[in-house]
Amino acid sequence: MGKLDKVFQTLQDLEKHKSYRAFPDPLVALPITILYLCLLLSIPLHRVTMLIWMGLYPIIACACAGQTYGKVFLKSLIILPLCIFIGIFNPLYQHSVVATIGSFNITQGWISLISICIRGVFALQSVIILIESNGFISICRTMRRFGIPSFITDQLQFVYRYIMVILKETITMRNARMARGYGRKKYPLKMWSAFVGQLFLRSIDRSERISKAMSARGFKGEMIDYHTYISNMQHKLSFSNILYLLTWGTVLPLLRFTDLSSIFFR
Amino acid sequence: MHMADALVSTPIALGAGVVATGLLGLAGYKVNKEKESNLGIVSLMGVLGAFIFAAQMINFTIPGTGSSGHIIGGILLASFLGPWAAFLTLTSVLIIQCMIFADGGLLALGCNILNMAAMSTLVAYPLIFRPIVGSRPNNVKIIVASLAASMIGLELGALGVVLETYLSGLTALPFRTFISLMTGIHLFIGIGEGLATAAILIFVVKSRPNILYKFHTDQSDALKNIKNVLIGFGIGALILGGGIAFLASEYPDGLEWSIEKITGSTELIASSDAIAIAADRVRTSTSIMPDYDNNLSGILGALMVLIVVWSITYLITRRQRKNSSSKE
Numbered sequence: 001m002g003k004l005d006k007v008f009q010t011l012q013d014l015e016k017h018k019s020y021r022a023f024p025d026p027l028v029a030l031p032i033t034i035l036y037l038c039l040l041l042s043i044p045l046h047r048v049t050m051l052i053w054m055g056l057y058p059i060i061a062c063a064c065a066g067q068t069y070g071k072v073f074l075k076s077l078i079i080l081p082l083c084i085f086i087g088i089f090n091p092l093y094q095h096s097v098v099a100t101i102g103s104f105n106i107t108q109g110w111i112s113l114i115s116i117c118i119r120g121v122f123a124l125q126s127v128i129i130l131i132e133s134n135g136f137i138s139i140c141r142t143m144r145r146f147g148i149p150s151f152i153t154d155q156l157q158f159v160y161r162y163i164m165v166i167l168k169e170t171i172t173m174r175n176a177r178m179a180r181g182y183g184r185k186k187y188p189l190k191m192w193s194a195f196v197g198q199l200f201l202r203s204i205d206r207s208e209r210i211s212k213a214m215s216a217r218g219f220k221g222e223m224i225d226y227h228t229y230i231s232n233m234q235h236k237l238s239f240s241n242i243l244y245l246l247t248w249g250t251v252l253p254l255l256r257f258t259d260l261s262s263i264f265f266r
Numbered sequence: 267m268h269m270a271d272a273l274v275s276t277p278i279a280l281g282a283g284v285v286a287t288g289l290l291g292l293a294g295y296k297v298n299k300e301k302e303s304n305l306g307i308v309s310l311m312g313v314l315g316a317f318i319f320a321a322q323m324i325n326f327t328i329p330g331t332g333s334s335g336h337i338i339g340g341i342l343l344a345s346f347l348g349p350w351a352a353f354l355t356l357t358s359v360l361i362i363q364c365m366i367f368a369d370g371g372l373l374a375l376g377c378n379i380l381n382m383a384a385m386s387t388l389v390a391y392p393l394i395f396r397p398i399v400g401s402r403p404n405n406v407k408i409i410v411a412s413l414a415a416s417m418i419g420l421e422l423g424a425l426g427v428v429l430e431t432y433l434s435g436l437t438a439l440p441f442r443t444f445i446s447l448m449t450g451i452h453l454f455i456g457i458g459e460g461l462a463t464a465a466i467l468i469f470v471v472k473s474r475p476n477i478l479y480k481f482h483t484d485q486s487d488a489l490k491n492i493k494n495v496l497i498g499f500g501i502g503a504l505i506l507g508g509g510i511a512f513l514a515s516e517y518p519d520g521l522e523w524s525i526e527k528i529t530g531s532t533e534l535i536a537s538s539d540a541i542a543i544a545a546d547r548v549r550t551s552t553s554i555m556p557d558y559d560n561n562l563s564g565i566l567g568a569l570m571v572l573i574v575v576w577s578i579t580y581l582i583t584r585r586q587r588k589n590s591s592s593k594e
Contacts, residue, residue, distance in 0.1 A: 004323045007367070014366060037373040042276040045436065052568035056575060063579030070580075078368055083272050086437055093438035109438060116436060120272030127372045131365050139365070151294040155358045158312025159319070163362070166316040170323065186334070192326035193465030196337070200317060200470055204477075207313035211306035219305065261568050 004174065008167050014135065023064060025237060026134040026142040028245045032061075033130045035249070037123055039256040045115040046098075046108070049261040052118065057252065058125035064244065065133035072132075076124040083120040087113035136160055154223050165206075170199060267423055267452070268363070269378055271371025275434035282430065283376030289384055290357060296350035307351060314343060315355045319362070326462060335458045340386025341395055341415045342463050345478055349387050356383035381426035390419030403478065405468055412464035417456030424452035 024032070036057050043050050062069040091109030099106040131139065137157060144153045173195065178185070187195065237245075271279075300307050318339040325334035339359075343352035357379050363369035370378045398411035428445045431437050437444060470477060 003325075004320075007323060010367065033372070037271060037371075038276050038280070041271055041274065041279060041373060049565055049568050052565060052572065055568075055572045059572060059576045059579055063582060068580075069576055075368070079270050079272065082268075082270050086273050086431060090438040093440070112436070112438070116272050120270050123271035123371055123373070124368055127365065128368065136362070136366060149291075149294055151297060151354070152290065152358070154308070155311055155315070155354055156361060158308070159315035159355070159358045160362055162313050162316035163319050166313070166320045167323075170320040174324070186327045187324065189326050189461060189465055192324065193462070193469045196321050196324060197466050197469030197473070199321065200466060201473060203313045203317040204310070207310040208306065210309040210313065214309060215305060219308075261565070264567055 004171050011164055024244045025241045026138050028241045029130050029134060030142050032248045033126050036126050036252055039252050040122055045112040048111060048115055050259055051115055053255050053260050054122055058122060058129060061129050065129055067132060072125050072128050075128055076121045079120040079124045080117055083117045087116040150222050166203060267382055267427060268370035269374040269427060271373050273431050273436055274374045274377055278430050278434045279373040279376060282380055286376040286379040293350040293354045297354055311351055311355045315359050318343060318359055337462045338459055340419055341391055341412060342466060344387040344391035349391050352387040353383050356387060377430045381423040385422040386419035389422060390415040394418055408467050409464040413460035416460035416463055420452045420456040420459060421449055424448040
């Protein structure tokens with residue numbers, strides 16, 4: 001399966017799996033995720049135990065959202081090569097020994113490399129859980145409710161909706177090219193520029209058609225469905241959502257500022 | 267060049283987020299103004315955002331190397347949409363890539379917007395691309411402008427990554443080594459990006475000659491844009507510099523500050539109790555990381571708790587999943 005097909009599949013899966021009555025409500029999940037990221041990334045690299053304790057959030061949040069943690073964990077491993085690329089030089093420069101297991105010395109550099117990997121994996125897990133349980137459009141609407149201007153949220157929704165359309169067109173063009181290409185899979189620069197240039201011109205034509213259709217339906221520069229959505233969504237948060245918000249709002253700072261290992265496993 | 271959350275500290279991420287938000291506000295103002303005369307810009311930005319996303323999936327063969335690369339698209343977008351609309355469009359692509367495809371972190375989004383969107387659309391395009399291409403573009407001008415703007419835009423972005431990672435204190439690499447490593451890699455990427463941008467621009471301009479953005483605005487507008495960009499960056503640099511100086515200072519963090527206020531020191535005073543001293547001696551001798559505030563039992567304990575919690579939640583959710591699948 002090519003890169004294009006994989007991306008197309010990911011988008012389709014996301015639309016299929018999202019729940020319209022997600023728990024926690026995106027109005028709760030978004031601020032909690034941001035709080036979690038702020039606290040997680042503020043932990044110094046040498047506090048490995050504190051970082052590990054922060055792993056409680058993705059596990060429990062996953063269960064609350066009805067997702068399988070194993071799958072989220074595997075997806076989050078995608079970040080490891082990047083973390084290793086940045087952290088791999090640390091063992092070469094930070095030689096001071098901070099621990100010894102048998103005859104094996106653990107240096108400061110190795111600890112910081114491990115910490116960078118743990119941070120990366122947990123941070124990504126929190127974002128995966130947020131998006132997979134709520135869907136992208138729902139997060140955009142929540143951002144609008146938090147006062148983020150419509151020019152950003154409209155643009156995000158627009159791009160998100162047309163990614164599928166343009167991807168489909170790209171896949172059709174690629175298949176046509178493959179059918180006539182006598183098995184050639186590579187794109188030399190000249191052929192590539194003609195292919196992508198053609199896709200660009202088609203996109204411009206499509207945007208003109210969309211613009212005309214929108215004008216014909218009374219578009220004045222801002223998407224109307226937000227207003228109707230917001231007025232329809234003046235609901236109060238359920239008790240379980242408020243409890244979720246309060247619990248994590250208390251537990252997360254506690255995990256960040258208290259070394260639970262020194263209390264329970266000293 | 268997408269920065270993950272793991273590569274930045276909270277103060278740097280928030281500082282960059284503030285600057286990026288300021289630039290986004292300015293971009294929104296500019297685009298809203300343009301909407302009054304050209305409502306089609308809304309759909310054009312949306313569809314071209316999706317186009318850039320799709321174009322990034324098609325790799326071209328890099329001659330003589332056997333490897334392949336893809337376009338990033340900052341200069342390409344700016345040359346059709348103008349700097350501010352292109353900045354907004356590229357930002358939306360970055361947000362979608364971060365949220366759906368795990369390319370770049372959510373908290374590091376501000377850093378990524380500055381490094382990848384702002385540097386190419388708000389710096390390289392108005393200061394390098396437009397002056398070189400001028401009012402009468404030809405193939406040579408397009409190639410030179412695309413190469414120069416892409417290389418400088420990417421190098422500035424790489425510089426941003428180095429500064430942000432370095433100021434976050436996450437790499438032990440010496441600054442000079444890190445910067446030469448990153449700028450070296452991105453010089454080659456910049457050449458590839460420049461060639462790809464030029465190839466598309468030449469193809470599109472040949473098909474539709476009047477499509478480039480500069481034909482829609484006169485030169486005085488361009489100069490005004492540059493002035494605004496420089497003012498925006500100046501303010502951003504001041505905020506970021508001030509924020510970093512305040513947050514990343516030598517002073518203790520919030521918790522340590524509180525302890526210092528109470529005890530007069532950032533370290534808690536050890537108990538003078540004989541049993542406590544003995545216990546502490548045992549702990550120090552058995553601890554594998556005495557200075558690191560970590561010990562093996564602590565790490566293992568925390569890991570065990572995670573595994574137990576995971577097992578419990580797995581059992582609970584498995585029953586729920588079974589129930590829901592049997593209902594379906």
